[in-house]
Amino acid sequence: MxxxxxxxxxxxxxxxxxxxxxxxxxxxxxxxxxxxxxxxxxxxxxxxxxxxxxxxxxxxxxxxxxxxxxxxxxxxxxxxxxxxxxxxxxxxxxxxxxxxxxxxxxxxxxxxxxxxxxxxxxxxxxxxxxxxxxxxxxxxxxxxxxxxxxxTLKRADGESGAILGTVExxxxxxxxxxxxxxxxxxxxxxxxxxxxxxxxxxxxxxxxxxxxxxxxxxxxxxxxxxxxxxxxxxxxxxxxxxxxxRMDMETRVATAYDVHAFEAGSGVILGGIPIPHDRALKGHSDADVVLHALTDAVLATICDGDIGHHFPPSDPQWRGAPSDQFLAYAVDRLRQRGGRISHLDVTIVCERPKIGPHRETMRARIAEICGTPLHRVSVKATTSERLGFTGREEGIAALATATVRLPAEDDELPAQGARA
The missing domain is CATH 3.90.550.10 (Spore Coat Polysaccharide Biosynthesis Protein SpsA; Chain A)
Known part of the structure; x- marks a missing residue:
């Protein structure tokens, strides 16, 4: 040995x-x-x-x-x-x-x-x-x-069940x-x-x-x-x-906003699904503005930076990367803290493409990425009445809100006189 x-x-x-x-x-x-x-x-x-x-x-x-x-x-x-x-x-x-x-x-x-x-x-x-x-x-x-x-442990006869002795x-x-x-x-x-x-x-x-x-x-x-x-x-x-x-849990809510401009192309990725369109969204990854906003919202609930911190656009490995991995990563970071998703809500702002026909597929895909029930995911869409960059169809914006439950943490205040 x-x-x-x-x-x-x-x-x-x-x-x-x-x-x-x-x-x-x-x-x-x-x-x-x-x-x-x-x-x-x-x-x-x-x-x-x-x-x-x-x-x-x-x-x-x-x-x-x-x-x-x-x-x-x-x-x-x-x-x-x-x-x-x-x-x-x-x-x-x-x-x-x-x-x-x-x-x-x-x-x-x-x-x-x-x-x-x-x-x-x-x-x-x-x-x-x-x-x-x-x-x-x-x-x-x-x-x-x-x-x-x-x-207390007993030794017994396997057939009769009679106790043969007590085990120390x-x-x-x-x-x-x-x-x-x-x-x-x-x-x-x-x-x-x-x-x-x-x-x-x-x-x-x-x-x-x-x-x-x-x-x-x-x-x-x-x-x-x-x-x-x-x-x-x-x-x-x-x-x-x-x-x-019995656990001391707390609710946290965080919001996030993202926008991507249009460029030449034949479709966009929104909420993890491909949607045909006469243009594409410009970005280092697949430019999924919906998942990017949701990723930032989830990370914000645990005060864990933003998508650019974890997946910097300067890093070539994320060029063209599917954004579902960013959201899944954020949710996993939440779960490692003992947290879970209560609700995810996203509003998509654009004139085109029309979101309504794809809304339920998008909800299902987001729920799948996050490993959460469908009833905890909301997707909405609106136009900006032809106002601003979205109204001029120069790009798409998304606003996301994440509501989560986390084990409560003790609040530790800095000592008096401490400076940040």
């Missing part, structure tokens, strides 16, 4: 997280794998992915999905634009094979540390994830989140995930186990133990539960509304 040794400073910056979600989850019922069932209107797996991305120390996330679950997964992550979320990998026939597939999928990324987490544990906190990372950074080869066993619970812990490893160590252990035909390990920590690595415990949390049954889903769905009611 290799003895523990701390990473040199700055040498453990690449942290990958594998989310295991390739199972069928049949015990949860409903005809849909449990990871795609919803709690409080949000798929379990999406909550898990968002929890992983909420930890800024996680450099990339790869989700392991079932071979036939591509459509379910695409629906689940609609609107998530965090660049750390890499394309999913396909799982295997067993959990052990699934994790090995995920480890191999990280070959090009070559992380220093890899975390393995259950897709059905959607309430893992950034604190638990960070503690797992810290265990490896400080010199351990493998670590698992765990909590002390608090219930001192020193016993209930294992959770994430489980953390040095990437090179756990990949080598899994490859060796596969080559030797060993496929009965119940988790990755057991693979690491078999390979000769000491596994340490890191603090888990009672809220980091694993969803297993239909009753788990019903209970958590019922509790989600109560949980949000």
């Amino acid at each position: 290799t003895s523990p040794a701390s990473f040199p400073p700055g040498a453990a910056d690449r942290v990958a997280m594998l989310i295991v979600a390739a199972g069928k989850g049949l015990r949860a019922g409903g005809g849909l794998p449990k990871q795609y069932r919803k709690i409080g209107g949000t798929p379990v797996l999406r909550r898990t992915i968002e929890a992983a991305l909420a930890c800024e120390r996680v450099s990339c996330v790869v989700v392991l999905i079932g071979e036939d679950d591509g459509t379910h997964y695409a629906d689940c992550i609609a609107g998530l634009a965090d660049p750390r979320l890499r394309p999913p990998a396909t799982g295997g026939d067993t959990r052990q094979q699934t994790v090995l597939n995920g480890l191999r999928a990280l070959d090009d990324f070559a992380p220093d540390i890899v975390l393995v987490h259950d897709g059905a544990r959607p309430f893992v906190s950034a604190k638990v994830i960070a503690a797992s990372i810290d265990a490896i950074v400080t010199g351990h080869r493998a670590a698992i989140a765990a909590i002390p066993v608090s219930d 619970r001192s020193g016993l812990y209930a294992a959770q995930t994430p489980q953390a490893f040095r990437y090179s160590d756990i990949l080598a252990a899994h490859e060796r186990a596969a080559s030797e035909g060993l496929a009965s390990f119940t988790d990755d920590a057991a693979v690491a133990e078999w390979a000769g690595h000491t596994v340490v415990l890191t603090p888990g949390e009672t809220g980091n539960i694993k969803i297993t049954t239909a009753e788990d889903l019903r209970r958590l769905d019922s509790e989600s509304a109560t949980r949000e009611q």
Whole structure:
């Protein structure tokens, strides 16, 4: 066994997280794998992915999905634009094979540390994830989140149910995930186990133990539960509304304005959809004035700059870029803060093209980009009665308003006498 040794400073910056979600989850019922069932209107797996991305120390996330679950997964992550979320990998026939597939999928990324987490544990906190990372950074080869066993444990006869004795619970812990490893160590252990035909390990920590690595415990949390049954889903769905009611939430509203001039062309992009026209809109990206205004409005709710700050027109990579990625990015930034969209409203100001025939398609596309229900998106249009640059058909303007809900933050006022 290799003895523990701390990473040199700055040498453990690449942290990958594998989310295991390739199972069928049949015990949860409903005809849909449990990871795609919803709690409080949000798929379990999406909550898990968002929890992983909420930890800024996680450099990339790869989700392991079932071979036939591509459509379910695409629906689940609609609107998530965090660049750390890499394309999913396909799982295997067993959990052990699934994790090995995920480890191999990280070959090009070559992380220093890899975390393995259950897709059905959607309430893992950034604190638990960070503690797992810290265990490896400080010199351990493998670590698992765990909590002390608090219930009295009984050993019983499997057939009759008769109690055979009471198990001493001192020193016993209930294992959770994430489980953390040095990437090179756990990949080598899994490859060796596969080559030797060993496929009965119940988790990755057991693979690491078999390979000769000491596994340490890191603090888990009672809220980091694993969803297993239909009753788990019903209970958590019922509790989600109560949980949000108990949280100290605040409402924020922000407005934004954008305008783009016309240039020669044969169509415009508005609200994420192409609309035929005798001219095009001029801009560094696709010049979607609607999505640009919405992006600025969403970013403003979290005081996070504007579209030009995050996607500067001086950067050639955004030349001709579709603006849906800008809005999805802004919404993802909001969600990383624990926020959610209450309502989006946009007013388009132009003489032509006519917006009415495209309004509902535009609403649906904006809702899809933002991963929010259609009834939370409003699109309106007006002319300027032939006045001004829009009246002269020199361009199109858009005014957007975003209303969001965010966890309330303590107000910290500067000390008296402080100067900005």
